[in-house]
Amino acid sequence: MRMHRDSVNNIDHALAPSELIDAAHECWNRAVQLGEQNGYRNAQATVLAPTGTIAS
Amino acid sequence: MEGARGEKVAALIASGYSSDFNGDAYRTVSGQNANNSVRVTDRFIEAVMKDAVWETTTRTTGEVVERISARQLWREMAEAAWKCADPGLQFDDTINKWHTCKATDRIYASNPCSEFVFLDDTACNLASLNLLKFLREPTALPAGGPKAEALEARRGDSTSTPTKHACRIFFLAQEIAVDLASYPTQRIAERSHQFRPLGLGYANLGTLLMVEGLPYDSDAGRARAASLTAIMTGEAYALSRRWPSRRDRFRGTRSIARACSR
Numbered sequence: 001m002r003m004h005r006d007s008v009n010n011i012d013h014a015l016a017p018s019e020l021i022d023a024a025h026e027c028w029n030r031a032v033q034l035g036e037q038n039g040y041r042n043a044q045a046t047v048l049a050p051t052g053t054i055a056s
Numbered sequence: 057m058e059g060a061r062g063e064k065v066a067a068l069i070a071s072g073y074s075s076d077f078n079g080d081a082y083r084t085v086s087g088q089n090a091n092n093s094v095r096v097t098d099r100f101i102e103a104v105m106k107d108a109v110w111e112t113t114t115r116t117t118g119e120v121v122e123r124i125s126a127r128q129l130w131r132e133m134a135e136a137a138w139k140c141a142d143p144g145l146q147f148d149d150t151i152n153k154w155h156t157c158k159a160t161d162r163i164y165a166s167n168p169c170s171e172f173v174f175l176d177d178t179a180c181n182l183a184s185l186n187l188l189k190f191l192r193e194p195t196a197l198p199a200g201g202p203k204a205e206a207l208e209a210r211r212g213d214s215t216s217t218p219t220k221h222a223c224r225i226f227f228l229a230q231e232i233a234v235d236l237a238s239y240p241t242q243r244i245a246e247r248s249h250q251f252r253p254l255g256l257g258y259a260n261l262g263t264l265l266m267v268e269g270l271p272y273d274s275d276a277g278r279a280r281a282a283s284l285t286a287i288m289t290g291e292a293y294a295l296s297r298r299w300p301s302r303r304d305r306f307r308g309t310r311s312i313a314r315a316c317s318r
Binding site: 003004005007008010015016017020021023024026030031035037040041042043044046047048050 | 180220251280282285291
């Protein structure tokens, strides 16, 4: 989880809105900190399905 | 569809069969209800970069079957994918490096579309948020076509990102659905309850980038996608730990919890 959090550092501030990058740091810090205390209920959280496979 | 079959379809169409996707040319060719992917290792990619020889081996004994140019094999896979969209590629070392449950087992496979990449005999339900629904500004472009300045002005104030609140609501709904879903086998049911994998995600990234005036294949486009993906996943995991009692966490062992924190 720390590896996933640390990879937010790889987003270039010159290329994306700062408010988004700050928001990403904030929730990942919270996720890791809380997880270290109590573990996670879900072992995996997000996926990106090809848009064409998703019924609208 | 695999290359040889794709070529057979092309030959049938050339000889007068309908090229309609539901026509006879496609109907007579088997194997179209499947996706085929190739798992490649870092070692293979390095061989491609160095233009080295690659050895194929038998699955059972590891005996060398063929020695071929890695770069040629790579080229053949790329051309086949260009012609007929198969094979897909999966990067085995990368997948297992970012795996959250290394202590349980490695990741061997995925679902056919490859978005769910997790332990054997697990399943997850999907929910995709449409990014365009989160645009703050109206999406209509200026009359007379998009002007560069208008797009530039828009870029700053229309950052469309699913709100953290929306991520939490959908993630919670999916969490509840784990216990309401039915699963194809008992083992998949057991492990899906044990690990409770979820598949929150988004759709319409390409449209979002176009609306925001960001080229699809650009560093800015990728940075935009990385930011919103990070927010969605970070918020989901933050909520995942929020369910109160200790017994509610996914029932992995201590070693799983340790591996997870890595």
